Amino acid sequence: MKNNAINPERSRSQVRILGLDVALRKTGYGIIDSNGQTFKVIDCGLISTPQKAPLSECLRRLHSGVGEVVDEYAPQMTGIESGFFYKNAKTAMLLGSARGAVIGPIAETGIPIYEYSPRRIKQAVCGYGNADKKQISRLVGQMLSLNTEEMSDDVTDALGIAICHAHTYFTNQGAFLPEPV
Amino acid sequence: MKNNAINPERSRSQVRILGLDVALRKTGYGIIDSNGQTFKVIDCGLISTPQKAPLSECLRRLHSGVGEVVDEYAPQMTGIESGFFYKNAKTAMLLGSARGAVIGPIAETGIPIYEYSPRRIKQAVCGYGNADKKQISRLVGQMLSLNTEEMSDDVTDALGIAICHAHTYFTNQGAFLPEPV
Secondary structure, three states, X not given: OOOOOOOOOOOOXXXXXXXXXXXXXXXXXXXXXXXXXXXXXXXXXXXXXXXXXXXXXXXXXXXXXXXXHHHHHOOOEEEEEOOOOOOOHHHHXXXXXXXXXXXXXXXXXXXXXXXXXXXXXXXXXXXXXXXXXXXXXHHHHHHHOOOOOOOOHHHHHHHHHHHHHHHHHHHHHHOOOOOOO | OOOOOOOOOOOOOOEEEEEEEOOOOEEEEEEEEEOOOOEEEEEEEEEEOOOOOOHHHHHHHHHHHHHHHHHHHXXXXXXXXXXXXXXXXXXXXXHHHHHHHXXXXXXXXXXXXXXXXXXXXXXXXXXXXXXXXXXXXXHHHHHHOXXXXXXXXXXXXXXXXXXXXXXXXXXXXXXXXXXXX
């Protein structure tokens, strides 16, 4: 994988963001370009593993799938949803393993990773923190001029996370940007 | 990383095993060769990250560190400790992320990964399931003709996991071998 963290050819006023909605068997990804005013989708999709496949196959697909997306689109920053809201330790362990399989190869390239709470993401996309998945999908479609009706929520959520990061990055010169994970 | 799953040059009666004691900031690894009767240590060590380094740096080091070990020593099988005994969801999430960062690149090479409970590992090394870390360290040292006195428990535990897998693999022609994860 190439080191994509710094690309002097790209304009300083526009950034390429990878948004990731990470889960063990269905991880959505979305690549957008934004200058804070405009949002353009470059690609989006799903890294999925069949229900019966073992854990190692899920983690292998996440590891190589995210690696391919980063290699192909050279994002400068990544946004992911924070995951510390699970009560069940076994579920938390499995989601954690999916996050580790994804963050490891991204961190290897030096691309910074920013974490946002589900509430923060909904606020950034829909204007309020209690929006449901359908509302996120519709607003993401409007902002990106994209027909999201047939798209998986995992993919529209990933695009929403990328939009949330773009908002945070450009608003007040990034004053509210969290520390990278 | 090369695909090390099958190496026709290596004798069928001897296997090379990578044992991993996975944690976010201190992951021990141990490489042993065994035919079920003899156990020979090839290398062992620690992949560590300073306490103040961010999560992404821990996962980056685990991801690349395990990749280097696998590239250099071409193990045919991996043994790890099972991790589903944490009650705290946040701790479980963090340990899960360490496991994901390690399992992803190993799974990519096709090397199978076998999981063992702490009790099973202690039984295999010490003969009883309630052994403490000092006892594991001493027995691992005896079995591998290795001075383990100054070694970190994370490293001797990793060697113990490799020994446990060798035992299981060769005993009763692998009748008690668990499914790979």
